[in-house]
Amino acid sequence: MVPLANLVRVMRRVSAARTQPLRPARAVTITANLAPGYTMGEALKWMERRRARILPPGYAVDYDGQSREFKLSSESLALTFVLALAFIYLVLAAQFESFRDPLRHHADGAAVDDRRAAGAAADRRHAQRL
Helix, strand or coil: CCCHHHCCCCCCCCCCCCCCCCCCCCCCCCCCCCCCCCCHHHHHHHHHHHHHHHCCCCCCCCCCCHHHHHHHHHHHHHHHHHHHHHHHHHHHHHHHCCCCHHHCCCCCCCCCCHHHHHHHHHHHHHHHHC
16 A cells, blocks of 8 residues: 555645635525416516516526526437437337338338338249249
């Protein structure tokens, strides 16, 4: 085993307990509860519309708590959906052994490869002649 003293050196220094940002910004905290019958998504859309009308350009809005979690999960939901569709397509492409076949559907909903169907019909005709 290697002693920790051989890897690091501990130095004690005096520093400020709290640092101030270079440009302190004024902040306002708005706390609210949802009214009965409204969803978090509806409330956040309402807040965004109000913010666009009231606040001048250059002002920023940051969410906290449940509203932040809702916005983060909503943003990642679209990406998750796209990745799920891509995964399903790749699984179907592996099953059909073709990248084109999963995209081709007929009225009955079954994917059909015309080349394979034509090849099978030609094989049957050839077998009948023999």
